[in-house]
Amino acid sequence: MLRLPIELLLRIAAHLESERDVNAFARTNRWLFFCLDPFLYRRNVEQSDSSALQWAAACGRERTARRAIDAGSEGTGEALRLSATNGHEEVTRILLAVDGVDGNSRDDDGQTPLSHAAAEGHESVVRLLLDSGKNGHLDVAQLFVEAGADKEAKDDYGRTALHRAARNGHLDVARLLVETGADKEAKDGDGRTALHLTATTGHLDVARLLVDAGADKEANNGNSWTPLHYTAGTGHLDVARLLVDAGADKEANNGNSWTPLHQAAWDGDLDVARLLVEAGADNEAEDDYGLTPLYFAARNGHLDIARLLE
Template sequence: MLRRPNDLLLLIATYIESERDINMLARTNRRLFSYLDPFLYRHNVNYSHSSAFRWAATCGQERTARRAIDAGSKESDEALRLSAAHEHEEVTRILLAVEGINKNPRDYIWRIPLSHAAAEGHGSIVRLLLDTGKVDIKSRDAFDWTPLFCAVSGGHESIVKLLLDTGKVDIDSRDNSGRTPLSHAAA
């Protein structure tokens, strides 16, 4: 089989349904790996909704994130939320460099990556997102919380200072229960 033309190797791989099996075949030697690894990432994008990309963002796997992007993954919004929430600075940096990426994708409670990073106290991610100049610092989630509310409620003073230093936050904004960030800080 190893003497067959490369196109034939790829054709054979198209008949293998399991990504696990494709991966096992790819790992049998370097030549197969060089041809089948990119195929495996494309297969993952097309048939597994870019699960490798989401895994890379969650686990901080830079190489996998780059390969998923190269394979055409369009799941960068979800990956950005995941990498920010899990404090994977380099993966977040890679994702922010993707042309056309939405810097403010919302999750199921309408929270953006900046809010997740602020809530978790991930200062390096907050700085990275703010440095793009394209995050919505006044974004509100389903509870009318802004990133400032998230940082205050988590007790992350350094994040609160970072957000206040932008001069763009509304310190008198109210959430859906009528409370301000200051009232959350005092509670």
Template sequence: MVSLIDLPEELLSATFGYLVSENDMNAIARTNRHLFGLFNPRLYRHNVECSNGSALTWAARYGHQNTARAILSAGACTDTIQSRIQGALIWAAEGGHGPIVELLLDYGADLKDGDALQAASHGGHESLVKLLIDNGADVNSHGGAYRSALQAASCKGYEPLMKLLIDNGADVNAQGGAYGSALLAASQEGHEQSVKLLIDSGADVNAQGGVYGNALQVASWNGYEQLVKLLISHGADVNTQGGALGSALQAACHGGHEELAELLINDGADVNAKGGDCGNALQVALLKGHQELVKLLISHGADVNAQGVQDKE
């Protein structure tokens, strides 16, 4: 009986052409080395022509350099692969797959939109961030979920990476994105040392942005007492209004943080200030059922007859 491997290559190729499923193609290609060498390039061409080059995205995401190289070689000049390269670059950058990032750059991946730099920064890949910057990535490019690479690194508390970005010109006060700014990102996630680095690098502690208003408000809402002290010691205004929470005191009351509320009051927070979605600090405490906070506020002069919004959840 003639085995599959004994058939002429022309006949094998013709047989392979009748296969529709890439799983079937892959199974035959992996039968032995001879068939792998014969069919694997055709498998990748089929992926480019019939599956929009999906193998490139998979390879970039999971760090399979040989697969990435093979699929690029199979369809590098096609519109299909060119349209996949940018997405693949982001996956490779997020995963820290430096060799694949370099390979994609060699095949024309564009760094102008800043998404790859943000992805590498969010992943904490310092050497890869440096590689991208060295290849022309703009540290202040705006876009994506985090608005900037510095904000992406700040929300994770990657201080060495943040310093690298700042040393390469990253704007510490850039606004926008999911958090509002790098300082708000670090404050939201409770990264005290990251906050200090940003302030020491020129970040405005009272800058408004994002949903919560400013860094002090978001730190107060989360109950980060040491971070609140740090911000106040660097000039944060305890009575600044803005965002959904209104003020730092209202934010602390919303989160039920009694000791933090007292700290803010002792630092000059106005217990009767109005703002945000809930009116004032007393109304927030009542709305959330924080009885001890209600007592604290009244003991510090909160007006029990003050009018304002009381029906918001």
């Protein structure tokens, strides 16, 4: 038997009627198991409604989940519900990466994987599902706040719930967190506050919420980058205007003594550069090497900004 080619072994397995028979045949020895394992997963899909995937999701078996998915297992929505309900973060992550899976699918009771994870208190899975979703899931955030969840708990990147809401533009969740006392000045692993993140991603409504709530407009990320530096570098004109109108320091120096205008000139954002100039930013400010915004604009070929700064 061991000397038979794989093709012949697969043909023998194909003639076995049940999944149980194929499993018994595969377990004759390790070589057969190695050869027939993928076939066994495919047979499970055909005859047992992808039960291997459901079992892997319920029990947190990552290897089995991957192999079942590779074999074409269906029922990823039900599997996602099982992994979320049981708090299996890595299996949930695997399932969310499958093309076409709907992280907001509802079961017969109208519950989503997120609501199941929240009800069971699986905070890491809740964070994963929130970050993968298209909206802020205010109802689940409310549930966690009312249950006394730690609003300042941080993920692997040092981000709190407010960081994530700001980064993803979840206005309602951000408002709930601010109103219930979340720390607006908490810093992530890169030294950024929630205002830094919303300045980077351009979510104007969240930025306005944070500014109106008193978030520090001059917060620095450890290398003295303020939110205005970030929005000057990412070209979010509306957020830049909000910060300027709120009195953000246009001459703030980062670690290289770049002002926000240096940053806009370097990155070539004409609209933000014009906003800063019209607001009175010093177009002759020099960095640690004596270089001006005009130099950066000319060096990087941003002629429209160079003409603005001349």
